[in-house]
Amino acid sequence: MRILVCISHVPDTTSKINFTDDNKVFDNQGVQFVINPNDEFGLTRAMWFKEKQNATVDVINVGSSNTEPTLRKTLAIGADKAIRIDAEPIDGFFVAKQISEYLSSNQYDLIIAGRESIDYNGGMVPGLIAGLSKINFVTNCTSIEIDNKSAILEREIDGGKEILNCDLPLIIGGQKGLVEESDLRIPNMRGIMQARQKPLEVLSPFSSDFKTNSVKFHKPAPRKEVKLISPDNLEELIDLLHNEAKVL
């Protein structure tokens, strides 16, 4: 089984978000970049398939050379090969188009992406790849088992979950549940040393198509000071929620 994991390189979840250049560009000063958490759950599940079902695991990213430390980390965790498509991503379509073009000459049984990246939150790359490459697609995926050429998956739905069955090839949008937080792997020294020897292939972009563009950013307006209510006067809280906030 050949697995491709799509990796997004995103600011760490604790990052303070700021913008520069007249609010047109994300300010990456002092920001630590990590593997997108939803992708990391998927990568860790891919490692399980590698160890238990002899899968090979490649990772792919669309980005500038700045993303290479993140790709090296995926190799240190255990991926076999990394592919970087050398282009600054413009939007979700741009990314999906590159990966879909790559897939047209490289066959995989399972493609794992995160349900969304935590920076732009578009939540569309795996679905766009599925549409472009005409393969089965399941998002909000919280569990996957593969038996021969077929997959059993669990998908989160509003207010519950459903169990699905479909044939490979398949692309999933993964999230927590694929593995637990405690299953995530921190690369060890041996992994880090091995990662240096593993292939990291850099490809030129296949296309320059995009559909949307992020023009300008704003931060939310600063909040008003919190109104503190004494625990002995909870009627006041109810009154404020009813008459002032009008939410009761």
Next chain:
Amino acid sequence: MSVLTYIESNKGKIKKSAFELVSYSNELAKQLGTELVVLTINVEDTNELNKYGVSKIIKISNSELDNFDSKIFSNVIAQVAKHTNSNHIVISSSLDSKYMAPLLAIELDAGYLSNVVELPSKLNPFTIKRTCFTNKAFCESTIESDIKIIGLSGNAFGAIENETNSSSENLEVSLLDRKITVKSTEKVSGKISIADADIVVSGGRGLKGPENWNIIEDLAETLGAATSCSKPVSDMGWRPHSEHVGQTGKPVATNLYIAIGISGAIQHLAGINSSKIKVVINNDPEAPFFKAADYGVVGDAFDVVPRLNAKLKAFKAQNS
């Protein structure tokens, strides 16, 4: 050139989020100088929509569409969009709609933006505001393609009542083969899902253990609210992952979010930022959540919450 909006239903009944969706779409149609067409699938009674200014409805009835399938549904909506010659398609932020949207975008060669919170600020180029960095920022984004798909964030716009008469058309569509089989569906019965809730009551580590969740559930029941939790709580297995709210969990965009015993880590705040009113109950006055809240009570959850619940019950009884 009409605006098309697809509204979801559950067992033939229109979902509440639909009213906000059609209110938004109506305003969008006005802005574009065109009309709104609403698409329903397997909804018998669409009268409720008249209250929100819907004048044209396309109804599809086909029992094969009782179970959602993202590929089949996106293909159906694409067929309808071609039929109505719609260049703007508005969908909700439900998990099903978000699942389907990118497939629809490919079907129609359209640009799609999710998490949209306002009407377009400009039509040329088509510029619209959405949230990004998990609610830590907003982004003005353009859609450059002729056909545009707008994923409206929940509780971002509100429902606007505007009584009209409507006409409806029944449309036959062809269906793709089902490639993904649904083997089983499990819904938590009798409970409101976070996505559908106007109010969410959320508990954190301050509750000390899963056995104490009754105070969260009792309060939620009084308020008709959904329950959720912080990340450590789901990581420790006190509550299911599906209740985890935050950057790597679920986003919550509700009218009222009540956080009990949650300190307010930056990742948690990101997840709930688009909720309108936040109430924090915590015994630590230094908890960072107080800086992000509208109303706060510094006090012991085990003392405050049951008393608040009793008072709310009395309030509800008086006001119903």
